[in-house]
Amino acid sequence: MTIRTRFAPSPTGYLHVGGVRTALFSWLYARKHGGQFILRIEDTDRERSTQASVNAILEGMAWLGLQSDEGPFYQTQRFDRYHQVIEQLLAEGKAYYCYCSKERLEKLRVMQLAAKQKPRYDEKCRKITTSSDVKGVIRFKNPKVGQVVVKDLIKGNVIFNNSELDDLIIARADGTPTYNLTVVVDDWDMRISHVIRGDDHLNNTPRQINLLQALGAPIPQYAHLSMINGDDGQRLSKRHGAVSVMNYKEEGYLPDALLNYLIRLGWSHGDQEIFSRQEMIDLFDLTAIHSSPAAFNTDKLLWLNQHYIKTGKPEEIATHLQLQADPSGPSLAEIVKVQAERAKTLKELAENSHYFFGESVEFDNKAVRKHLKPAIHAPLTELCERLAQLSDWNAEGIHATIHAVAEQYDIKLGKIAQPLRVAVTGGAVSPPIDVTTYLIGQTRTVERLKRALALIGEKNES
RNA sequence: GCUCUAUUCGUCUAGUGGCCUAGGACAUCGCCCUCUCACGGCGGAAACAGGGGUUCGAGUCCCCUAUGGAGUACCA
Numbered sequence: 126m127t128i129r130t131r132f133a134p135s136p137t138g139y140l141h142v143g144g145v146r147t148a149l150f151s152w153l154y155a156r157k158h159g160g161q162f163i164l165r166i167e168d169t170d171r172e173r174s175t176q177a178s179v180n181a182i183l184e185g186m187a188w189l190g191l192q193s194d195e196g197p198f199y200q201t202q203r204f205d206r207y208h209q210v211i212e213q214l215l216a217e218g219k220a221y222y223c224y225c226s227k228e229r230l231e232k233l234r235v236m237q238l239a240a241k242q243k244p245r246y247d248e249k250c251r252k253i254t255t256s257s258d259v260k261g262v263i264r265f266k267n268p269k270v271g272q273v274v275v276k277d278l279i280k281g282n283v284i285f286n287n288s289e290l291d292d293l294i295i296a297r298a299d300g301t302p303t304y305n306l307t308v309v310v311d312d313w314d315m316r317i318s319h320v321i322r323g324d325d326h327l328n329n330t331p332r333q334i335n336l337l338q339a340l341g342a343p344i345p346q347y348a349h350l351s352m353i354n355g356d357d358g359q360r361l362s363k364r365h366g367a368v369s370v371m372n373y374k375e376e377g378y379l380p381d382a383l384l385n386y387l388i389r390l391g392w393s394h395g396d397q398e399i400f401s402r403q404e405m406i407d408l409f410d411l412t413a414i415h416s417s418p419a420a421f422n423t424d425k426l427l428w429l430n431q432h433y434i435k436t437g438k439p440e441e442i443a444t445h446l447q448l449q450a451d452p453s454g455p456s457l458a459e460i461v462k463v464q465a466e467r468a469k470t471l472k473e474l475a476e477n478s479h480y481f482f483g484e485s486v487e488f489d490n491k492a493v494r495k496h497l498k499p500a501i502h503a504p505l506t507e508l509c510e511r512l513a514q515l516s517d518w519n520a521e522g523i524h525a526t527i528h529a530v531a532e533q534y535d536i537k538l539g540k541i542a543q544p545l546r547v548a549v550t551g552g553a554v555s556p557p558i559d560v561t562t563y564l565i566g567q568t569r570t571v572e573r574l575k576r577a578l579a580l581i582g583e584k585n586e587s
Numbered sequence: 588g589c590u591c592u593a594u595u596c597g598u599c600u601a602g603u604g605g606c607c608u609a610g611g612a613c614a615u616c617g618c619c620c621u622c623u624c625a626c627g628g629c630g631g632a633a634a635c636a637g638g639g640g641u642u643c644g645a646g647u648c649c650c651c652u653a654u655g656g657a658g659u660a661c662c663a
Contacts, residue, residue: 134663137662170663172662173662234659241589243590244588244589244660280591280593285591294661298661303662304663305663307663308663323657325657325658326658327657327658352657354655386599389599390600393600395611396601396610398599398600398613415599416592417593417655418656419598419600420598420599422599424613425599426613466624466626467625467626496623539623540622542622545622546622547623553623555623556624556625557622
């Protein structure tokens, strides 16, 4: 049997991390077994579906590199097929028109709730012989007795009594089909072998199985993933920061880091934390998935992100960097190389690297006050002159020069390195000073040193 | 309310009846390295939700309670 999985989001909002995780697991399962991964947009709710959301989903999937083998399919383009199935159900007496008003249904619901019962349709219209020219919804005749066993690959056997289920609506009064009908038809038509989705759908599964059986369609395998909660254990929402995957891109996360983080949420392979894409594909297994919900922890994501920034090819990482390079300055790859270990995100890396470019630096007052004191004026002047005359501009030469000046004035390395750092970067933090100075370049270094010296001079006079 | 589902350090998890004095990772704390910030190295603190069973033996199996999550729509 060929493995066919699908990711079927409804375009009513952005693609969020929970959705990405189900997409990842489905994608992985198909890849691992040499099967197909299908993308299907469930847009039957025309009121709430938007093109912007469709774009966000497509964009997110592309950014993460979760390519589909088939699709995207749009349910709104398959209405003819759904109507055909609904007609068949009607003709076979497996579905019926219902003319109950929303008011009556609401009243019924309130009464049942008051009687501490589960709200459900009372089948009033089930026996009425109908004519399709009166406007009404169409309901599926759910079996009244027996039980449905959902053989879930993650949760195990989950048993539902048919007496708990009611006759669900498969077509609205305006004739459009509803979710439970469309998924069933699509999963059948698209020959989906494994339905991997969030466990918010677990309760729908027995209804879908009944529908599938009424249609004589095969029952796919099911795997329901637990939900992802926020840091506080509560349901993930806007409160928890980034909700859309594209926010993660903007915040400077690498796709591989996000995916690696997500795969370890509810799934594990012993104590292994780092997984390359190929390892994910090779080692992934539905049976190793945890059935309990997990809390999203940004700190760990940050750690993984830095890991990927540090270990990735600098040239590759540089392509994700949003920083304006200057032809007269170092390459972005060189900057990634020296900054990787002091940045958890690409955004942070870029923000801390402006001093490698441009004509002037922005001085951090606190750093200036602490390190650019009158006493350092003489050594720094000496250093400036020597650096200006350095014929071979490289880190080693710069390093030796700084040491020589420190020795000459009998001061500790830090006493000269920090003032130099503030002079060339504007602040007290940067990669090793020799490397930093090297990358900034001789001309700029000397210019900036002169300006810093002038600054000390002014302070001296005032 | 009802139905379904879950519960190991703060967080993600290992664990499938004796290997558990419960392991790893993130975060946290201390020390080392050091020109800054980091990275890195070493070390510490930190958990089987509670109660009953079953068993020679339970984190692991069963039941109850508590707590969390999901569903209960002419949403998906």
